[in-house]
Amino acid sequence: MQTHAQKQTGHGTSLYVHVPFCVVKCGYCDFNSYVVEDRTIHDVFLDALAAELRREWRHGAPVSVFIGGGTPSLLDPVRFARLFEVITQSVSLRECREVTMEANPESLTREKVDIALSYGVNRMSMGVQSFHAHHLQFLDRAHSAERAEQAFASLRAGGCVNASIDLMFGIPGETMEEWSADLERALTLQPDHLSCYNLTFEPGTRLHRDFERGQVAPNDEEMDRAMFLHTRARLAEAGFEAYEVSNFAGRGGPCLHNDHYWQQGDYIGVGPGASSHWRGVRWTNIKPVEAWAKASLAKLPCASTAETLRPLQRASEAIWLGLRRSHGIDLAAIGERLAVAVDPVFGAILKRHHTAGWIEFDGRFVRLTPAGLLLADRVSGDYLGASLAS
Template sequence: MAISLYVHVPFCLQKCAYCNFVSYPLEEETARRYRDCLLKEMALCGEVLAPPERELATVYLGGGTPTCLPAGLLEDILEGLHRYFDWPLGIEATVEANPGTVDAAKLKMLREAGINRLSLGVQSCQDHHLDLLGRLHGFRQAVEAVLLARQVGFSNLNVDLIFALPGQTLPEWRRCLEEILALAPEHISAYSLEVEEGTPLARRIQGGGLAPCEEETELAMYLEAIAFLKENGYEHYEISNFARPGFRCRHNLAYWEHRPYLGLGPAAHSFLDRRRRANVCSLEEYCARLEAGELPAGEEEELSEEALMGEAMFLGLRLLEGVSLEGFARRFGKNPLEVFAPQIASLCRRGLLEISSGHLRLTSRGLPLANMVFREFILP
């Protein structure tokens, strides 16, 4: 069975104020060592994977900021993926990019190397909010990056946005949606700000220097995004994701549909043969292990049938169409309405879940409370 492949590129020009992902300041010598070790990991994985698992269903380079790497290192990584895995023509292949880290030459190289989808971290359309988030670009650079991507032939473009920022108003968010719509991306991801413990933004809020967005305003912004984007031709197909018809993110669908994937790079996660594995987070340990000829696996566990069923439920419920009752029964030989009878009955009574057209799905009331719903399906 073909797998989805994620590559974690753990470098940024500067860490954003809200970010708690594994990333390091870009230093070319360290980046070259990472490139060499990543190629070693590809080779080792190619040796242990069964031939069907070396065939790729989707490719996704994330981070960090993959496009902050010098073009030559990024090209080496892509060449390695082609060398060690079976990369069929036409599969969805995505690279995350930040405005200001791409130029025409780098984008052209990505297209020639098989990348056909670009995910731009725009985050906001107002420069004062970008400054608050610690972003290095302004909105003008984001517009220029979109134009460059179109010029070199990218016809599948995602824009990432964050809302519910400290001090952000509903009219500002509406204007941002309008400005993004003018850029005509095929896909839009709109996430509510998560204030992660230990980040500079969290410290400012905890110290009283910033007031977090009110819950009522956050909900209004979310509902505004749903209504506005649906009115303008986007399908709301996942809690935070909107796509023009035919442009749903196939890589992320693999996660939500609980299909197998392989993660390469420090802190990358894999899900293969009922086993979940996480690579070590430290870049130094990651490289040291690979230089010693070992895979850099950290935590690893084999999931029980109960855990697999729970994951299939809360991941599938992220999709607006929900969990197929027939598909679940075909996979596990059990009816999810019986396996999770108490949870489903309670959530339906509270108006958070509903059964429709053979699917169990979140209601419009349940969408903003999705995390509370998901917890009901996680094993204690």
């Protein structure tokens, strides 16, 4: 039997729709999202999104659709329904195998669940992060643990059969007991998929500024590792497959959209700050909502940067992204697909990582060992560095 991770995707084009509004800006978050009181900007956003989608989506039925943010569930019910009208004018969601929407506990209601499912959303991903009030407060989350549980229940009551939960560990001061209790409380909700991220201090965030001022320090690395290992062991016991460093497939299987991305599949991103990658060309949209909307409504390009990736860059990104998947990477296939001689550039690094015990090779696939998994960012990052250097 094939495991989730062995099911290959990577063909066709996926669509990402970015909704850039949030109730609060969480202290750790560097995503392109804004707290805006005047909700008329939501109408401008929807008009501009319709225009951009009409111009940019020329790819037939998408492999997958991901409506993320920001906070898509923040839109009021009328505008929320219009978001789906706008998308379905250009894209047939019914033909799409996976349509995911991100939802936040503070704004998700049963009415919005019904609207989303009626337009073809078949997977919901809810950011819970923690079930501890003091950690939620530290992270600036706009909801309580109880509210998260109620919102998750509304997903089920509306008939959502593929619901995922995002959690974070390594919050400053967090103990193993607290993290373990968070995992158990999430499991009690019987999610179909779990994402468990180790908190990172991203430049430009409130958390990073506090760190620079000496007001907060990251947790001990050993503790982070222990939490990571506990997560893998506990979720394996609960029947979840770790198909990527931070992602665990339960009954709902893996997130096809993210798996397509990790396999360097083509995707088109629409909305402020959204990135696209199509046949070796990468571009990123203008970030501020008004400036992006102005360009879109004037039928001007929404991209602020674009680059054609060299085959070597693409190969290094394929290794960097693919090594995070438990299935690993087929180096020969990457070399063939991108017409790159992999050995001369990456051979020395592969050898070093193999000697260190961080990667293993089964004759076809290179994958991280348990020791390598603990250093996943650093190990995979070395391959990105190699293409920059050459």
